[in-house]
Amino acid sequence: MRASQNLLSTVTDHFKSVRLTVALLLMLAGTSVLGTLIPQNKHAADYIQTFGEPLYRVFHILDLTDMYGSWWFVLLIILLTVNIVVCTVTRFRTTLKLSFGKGFKGFSSLPTLAKGTSPKSPGTLEETVQSALSARFATTRKVALPNGVAFDAEKGRWTRMGADVVHAGILILLAGALVGSLFGFDGAVNVPEGETVDTIILRNTNEKKPLGFSVRCNTFSISHYDTGSVKEYRSSLTVLENDKEVLTRDIIVNKPLTHNGVTFYQSSYGTMGAKDFSFAFMEKATGQTVTKAVDIGETVPFAPGKTFTFDRYASNHAFNGRSVGEAAIGTLTDNGSKTEVVLLSRFSNFDKMRKGDWILSIADHEHAYYTGLQVTYDPGVGLVYTGFILMIAGCFVAFFTGHKKxxxxxxxxALGSTVTVSGAAPKNKVWATRYARQLLNRLG
Structure with a gap:
């Protein structure tokens, strides 16, 4: 029995060690640095291309490619949790007793802060002292002494709980992170305009994950700056449950949609081709314009002896080594002479550089887009926020408030009374000295 108690005491002493806390925090900080330097949850090909195959094998064996979900990282979190629990439990009973148990302890040994005399008798001063102390302290008492009388006052005994509140906040935060890691998910899905999905692809395993409801992309729109760079892309999403619409909202980057705890972020987009092209044919000499609808592979006449064949569509055409965006590539036939023409969607006057008698341009076309959504579910986020709030509150109590006596x-x-003011305010000694002098001046 004694051996069991000794073993338990040894284990307890080990887990309540501050050295263990520091060591665990340093290890977690070091692994977090690794997690920043080594991209997480990428494909094997990405790691091999960046670090080489031998180093990738080391990463894979040590779970460094999915570090925050690895067994050893979870073990470090569990050890830190046990360490904090043991530290808190071993001192909690004492702290609770000091904070909410019987008060007014240690007043006879308080250091003297100020001392003086008053022409008034102790009996006359009693009411003034009691009033002054009651105005600043919630708890006061009167104590009869062999050679006089003493008035004790104290407040803030509960502030000793500040460290325990911080510990509780850390434990709740860790619990929230663990809940999110075990029961949450992170994935992605591409949704074409007008289509509906009810599953996503998990980021780590590439497995399909049912959502429990459906999401439809109603429309997708994209706007550009004058330079041609993307200004904003926006998706209109509708959530459906049992084929009934329950929520419709537009999302953009940093403004997601959340339903049943599942959050959809606008992360990417892409085109699925283009359709319904129409082209403008303008005669340079007269300025007259003819507009015709042309499908890919179709040839249309637009002037005597002149035809245009729509050969192909390029979603991202390169001109002189630079991307110029969408383009329609076709063949202009002029009395048997054929010339390849490139017409850009964003630059309608691009064909002017050809210096022909006719200037061709894209008059109109429709896009078929898909929206790329990042999908996350973290059931522990509420616990994480609660933990942060408790940590901040506990730190405020621990560092900016304190027990005052x-x-x-x-x-x-011979000529009245001797007034002695003693006290203690470990976290605000300046306040204690100043208050003692003010009180002495008031009584004098």
């Missing part, structure tokens, strides 16, 4: 002793003197 004041004793005012009145003893008879």
């Amino acid at each position: 004041i004793r005012v002793t009145l003893t008879p003197a």
Whole structure:
């Protein structure tokens, strides 16, 4: 029995060690640095291309490619949790007793902060002392002494719980992170305009994950700056449950949609081709324009002896090594002479560089887009926020508030009374000294 108790005591002493806390925090900080330097949850080909195959094999064996979900990282979190629990439990009973148990302890040994005399007798000063202390302290008492009387006052005993509140916040935060890691998911899905999905692809395993409801992309729109760079892309999404619409909302980057705890972020987009092209044919000499609808592979006449064949569509055409966006590539036939023409969607006057008699341009066309959504579910996020709030509150209590004790002793003197103000405010000694002097001046 004694051996069991000794073993338990040894284990407890080990887990309540501050050295263990520091060591665990340093290890977690080091692994977090690794997690920043090594991209997480990428494809094997990405790691091999960046680091080489031998180093990738080491990463894979040590779970460094999915570090935050690895067994050893979870073990570090569990050890830190046990360490904090043991530290808190071993001191909690004492802290609770000091914070909410019987008060007014240690007043007879408080250091003297100020001492003086008053022409008034102790009996006359009692009411003034009691009033002054009651105005600043919630708890006061009167104590009869052999050679006089003392008034004790204290407040803030509960502030000793600040460290325990911080510990509780850390534990709740860790619990939230663990819940999110075990029961949450992170994935992605591409949804074409007008189509509906009810599953996503998980990021780590590439497995399909049912959502429990459906999401439809109603429309997708994209706007550009004058330079041609993307300004904003926006998706209109509708959530359906049992084929009934329950929520419709537009999402853009940093403004997601959340339903049943599942959050959809606008992360990417892409085109699925283009359709319904129409082209403008303008005669340079007269300025007259003819507009014709042309399908890919179709040839249309637009002037005597002149035809245009729509050969193909390029979603991202390169001109002189630079991307110029969408383009329609076709063949202009002029009395048997054929010339390849490139017409750009974003630059309608691009064909002017050909210096022909006719200037061709894209008059109109429709896009078929898909929206790329990042989908996350983290059931522990509420616990994480609660933990952060408790940690901030506990730190405020621990560092900016404290237990304050004041004793005012009145003893008879030849010409009135001797007033002695003693006290302690470990976290605000300046306040204690200043308050003692102010109180002494008031009584004098």
